[in-house]
Amino acid sequence: MSTSPGNDLQPHPLHRAEGGPVPDHVRIVDPARARAGAARRRRTGKTETELGRKRRARKIDAVLGRTYPYAVAELDFGSPWELLVATVLSAQTTDVRVNATTPALFGRWLTPRSLAEAERPEVEEMVRPLGFYRSKAKAIQGLAQRVEDEFGGEVPSTLDDLVSLPGVGRKTAHVVLGNAFGRPGITVDTHFGRLARRFEWTTEEAPDKVERDVMELFEPGDWTDLSHHLIYHGRRICHARKPACGVCPVADLCPSYGQGPTEPHTAAKLMTYEFAAGREDLLQGYLGGKSRLELRASGHSLGL
Template sequence: MARRKISPDESPLALKRRARRINKILAEQYPYAVAELDFRNPFELLVATVLSAQTTDVRINATTPALFARYPDARAMAEADEAELQEMLRPTGFFRAKTASVLALSNRIVDEFDGEVPGRLEDLVTLPGVGRKTANVVLANAFGVPGISVDTHFGRLARRFGWTDATDAVKVEFDVAELFEPKDWTMVSHRVIFHGRRICHARKPACGVCPVAALCPSFGEGEVDPDKAAKLLKYELAPGREELLARMRAGESRAELRAAGFKLDA
């Protein structure tokens, strides 16, 4: 099946309308989309997001319960024994660098922000190991400040959708922000990232079962046969996980699903 083409003369208004139609369809596909890192407060989300570099949210969610039980806030983390912290973070990969970042940002929070994670982007990005992506994740999900979080999934899909041709994360953020109302930025981020993890994979997207295929100029980059594409689905959309999907659609929380014995990995 040939790749669908979007007119190179697509007007800014037509692009905005197409982007919003994609978002509407993704909202129907993933009504349960949320930040997939577990957290109870801004500090936990900040640390978890820093730790999530070069690994999966599933791995971080397996690591942080013990981490935050031992070091529940910035003051406790700032006083952590470096060797002990390294051992706790070893499963996340690049654990020495991550230990240094977590210790440094915790000390900065204690010294400059009285132990509380700041709620402004311009302050967050001054913390060691914190860039715009991490800052936007924290602001959007812990402080309720709308923001677009550009991770590798979001950037890849934004380009495949034709929302931007930029590879720089900040440029992607600004280009996509122009297409949506600010109130929608956070949920657009969640939905696009969900879609990238479940259907629109980096190496072999499952084009044949993609709900936004008709609106995607990159249709055909992956498997277009519906039966073959269905085998590429991951997480709750994967074959054999219908009960998990039904319970997620019914509104059960991630904690409730884990307690019921469901694994939330790919």
């Protein structure tokens, strides 16, 4: 089959339809091609032109966009306020736990005013499953009070106003801007930063510097989807400790190929979320256009 990062996708012995371990819609890269590409980029990476890096970055994003066509924010929300609170609560815990907690939270306190006026112990008990419950209860009540006092109970829709709120940094602000207001932003979380460095889009560690470097490689209109693509890929295949290089759809575009297992059957065992073996129905639901809420209502667990 062709392994160019184009739109073509043909059956491969490693695809599940052929008895292999890899989801059928995922681009499969010949290991020899991936090794050659990684070796070539390791030799030339320091002298890769800015144009070359930009072209490679956009090819990577195009492939990841076809790998995760359903990628959206993995926090459930129905309004900018709900997304803002959910994002603040997601620190040091999983989106799955936040999604299990916020329906009761927002059902109990519908508005910033009602949350600000709630009894602290009751709020603490509500967010206890998320860890650091005392500090998180204090944080979201302080946030609610500020939104009520300074913005009339409406979440502001500019970066400067959002980062002026207590407990809201650039990452949280960009999550809200991109997903609740449709305003382009790059969300640099731990997954995004790790992948950006593995792809050699940046050498920086500080999120604001990673954001700056990556912004230069993409058009603003692509920033929000790019964030989703990298975060999804980081959670499902390009793991921190042991990336599943052998089933990575951008293996031949990645200078870091080989940091994890390159044998496809071994690597496939590392795929998580809807890519994991035994979760084929969940993956088909995503690819069929079902929403996260619909999938959860059907009994699917969307976490690991």
